[in-house]
Amino acid sequence: METRSNSNSYIGDVAMRKIIEVSNVSKEYGGTGAFRALKDVSLDIMEGEFVGIMGPSGSGKTTLLHMMSTIDAATSGKLLVDGHDIARIKEKEAARFRRDTIGFVFQAFNLLDNMTVRDNIALPLSLNNVKAAVILSKIEELAGILGIIEQLDKYPYELSGGQKQRAAICRALIASPKVIFADEPTGALDSKSSSEVLECLKSINHKLGTTIIMVTHDATAASYCDRILFLKDGSIHGRLDSDGNKMELFKRILNMLAVMGGSNYERL
Numbered sequence: 001m002e003t004r005s006n007s008n009s010y011i012g013d014v015a016m017r018k019i020i021e022v023s024n025v026s027k028e029y030g031g032t033g034a035f036r037a038l039k040d041v042s043l044d045i046m047e048g049e050f051v052g053i054m055g056p057s058g059s060g061k062t063t064l065l066h067m068m069s070t071i072d073a074a075t076s077g078k079l080l081v082d083g084h085d086i087a088r089i090k091e092k093e094a095a096r097f098r099r100d101t102i103g104f105v106f107q108a109f110n111l112l113d114n115m116t117v118r119d120n121i122a123l124p125l126s127l128n129n130v131k132a133a134v135i136l137s138k139i140e141e142l143a144g145i146l147g148i149i150e151q152l153d154k155y156p157y158e159l160s161g162g163q164k165q166r167a168a169i170c171r172a173l174i175a176s177p178k179v180i181f182a183d184e185p186t187g188a189l190d191s192k193s194s195s196e197v198l199e200c201l202k203s204i205n206h207k208l209g210t211t212i213i214m215v216t217h218d219a220t221a222a223s224y225c226d227r228i229l230f231l232k233d234g235s236i237h238g239r240l241d242s243d244g245n246k247m248e249l250f251k252r253i254l255n256m257l258a259v260m261g262g263s264n265y266e267r268l
């Protein structure tokens, strides 16, 4: 995540590719001029980053996630995802683009209770007419990384919350998306399950190079990120970069939230 520039960035000699480019994006709900949930937001997210979005309730976190994940359209401004201007591509192509490029993880898991975990994970690729053998081997590989091999033939209601979320992450990854958008992925989990899920997200970020963008209220969850973007009243209020020390970053997050005025922070 970076401030705007016209070219890709470099670390050493390695070019960092922008996967998301948000330029002066605003979002108004209830018709133009009614309520500005996002105000002229600009940011870049680089391929392979694990980025957190924090801010008080109502600050625009989910709205920004919906804009970047193309769930909803911005009122003004420009948004490029993997170099594509979603507002300019036809709806049919946009649906395929989303399917191939983006994966979602939600607080409520959204698994189907009448299908096994394996079938839940396979669903996005089954709908894409991918061969069964390819799907099954991909599921084994991902379930190995996420530690849910033994849960594959169970039904979601037989799993713990953490196992359900790890299954949901597998499903989000099955079509090999470049970006995973996670909206409060640990919001419904106890602290042990939260850590397991966050370790899994970190692991897929490292092993598969998947870019992860995560909205969270939880400073511990955010401390797993490479960078954190803080929203307040629909604008970017601050940014923190990790130097690799999770505990140090956690303290800096708490300081940032204190400076921002955390009166409507429910869970810190």
Ligand SMILES: Nc1ncnc2c1ncn2[C@@H]1O[C@H](COP(=O)(O)OP(=O)(O)OP(=O)(O)O)[C@@H](O)[C@H]1O
Binding pocket: 029, 030, 035, 037, 055, 056, 057, 058, 059, 060, 061, 062, 063, 064
């Ligand atoms: N569909 C909508 N119609 C009207 N107003 C909306 C809509 N969605 C969100 N808002 C308003 O926009 C503002 C930002 O909402 P958003 O959900 O993005 O905040 P948030 O930071 O994700 O909050 P929370 O942490 O409580 O989930 C809020 O004031 C909210 O009431």
